[in-house]
Amino acid sequence: MKIIRGKLEGTLIIEHDVFVDGRGFFLETYSRRKFDEAGIKIEFVQDNWSRSSRDTVRGLHYQLNPGQDKLVGVVSGEIFDVAVDIRHGSPTFGQWEGCYLSAENKKQFFIPIGFAHGFCVVSESADVLYKCSDFYSPKDERGIIWNDPDINIKWPLKGQAVLSKRDLASPTLAKSEKYF
Numbered sequence: 437m438k439i440i441r442g443k444l445e446g447t448l449i450i451e452h453d454v455f456v457d458g459r460g461f462f463l464e465t466y467s468r469r470k471f472d473e474a475g476i477k478i479e480f481v482q483d484n485w486s487r488s489s490r491d492t493v494r495g496l497h498y499q500l501n502p503g504q505d506k507l508v509g510v511v512s513g514e515i516f517d518v519a520v521d522i523r524h525g526s527p528t529f530g531q532w533e534g535c536y537l538s539a540e541n542k543k544q545f546f547i548p549i550g551f552a553h554g555f556c557v558v559s560e561s562a563d564v565l566y567k568c569s570d571f572y573s574p575k576d577e578r579g580i581i582w583n584d585p586d587i588n589i590k591w592p593l594k595g596q597a598v599l600s601k602r603d604l605a606s607p608t609l610a611k612s613e614k615y616f
Contacts, residue, residue: 437467439474444521444533448476448546450507463542465509466567476546478505480567487512488557488564492598493582493591495554496520496606500576500615503549505569513562514538515555516592520580522609523550523616530609532589537564550616552580552609556591578613579606586610 438451452463464470471478488494495518498504508517518534536558537543547553555564582589582599587609591597606612 437470437474439476442519442533444519444528444531444551445526446548447519447533447551449535450544450546452542452544454542465544465565466507478507478569480505480507480569482568482571484566484568484572486564487561489561489598490557490559491593491595492557493554493593493603494600495603496552496580496582496584497554498522498552498578498580499570499573500578500613501573502570503616505549506547506553506566507544508537508547508553508555508564508566509542509544510537510539511563511565512539513557513559514540515557515562515564517545517555518553518589519545519547520552520554520587520589520609521550522552522580522612524614526550530587532587534589554582556593556597558592558594578615579603580609580612581606584608
């Protein structure tokens with residue numbers, strides 16, 4: 437397993453050892469021992485799976501009390517995955533980092549507490565699996581509008597963004613709660 441430090445403090449891109457033979461491939465998407473040895477001592481308590489079509493944008497989401505670390509990967513298709521630093525006082529507050537995750541590259545993106553998370557589907561469809569360090573809590577769920585001009589994410593859309601009503605109603609970062 438190779439861990440690449442992201443440009444924002446705390447984000448990580450994980451490249452796994454993939455074993456390929458005539459039958460296909462095998463890899464460990466998560467090994468607590470390997471993550472512990474790499475200094476990522478997170479207890480994950482919930483796995484989520486979403487399927488979305490091309491140009492779907494999900495996010496930018498985060499949770500309060502205490503928040504969620506996320507380990508994101510793709511098992512079918514490809515996404516452009518994004519983390520936005522929402523830690524007030526951080527030197528990179530309001531900055532974003534993005535990476536492509538796909539069934540082909542088998543990479544994962546680790547996004548720590550204090551970041552909003554979102555993604556855009558760049559293939560016909562994508563199945564996204566991600567681990568969370570805390571349980572989903574509807575009362576603590578928050579969002580930032582996906583196209584906040586102050587953040588200025590360069591989403592690789594081919595057409596019009598497909599969004600939920602909730603995501604369309606999210607505030608800008610400047611108008612969101614100052615929690616982290």
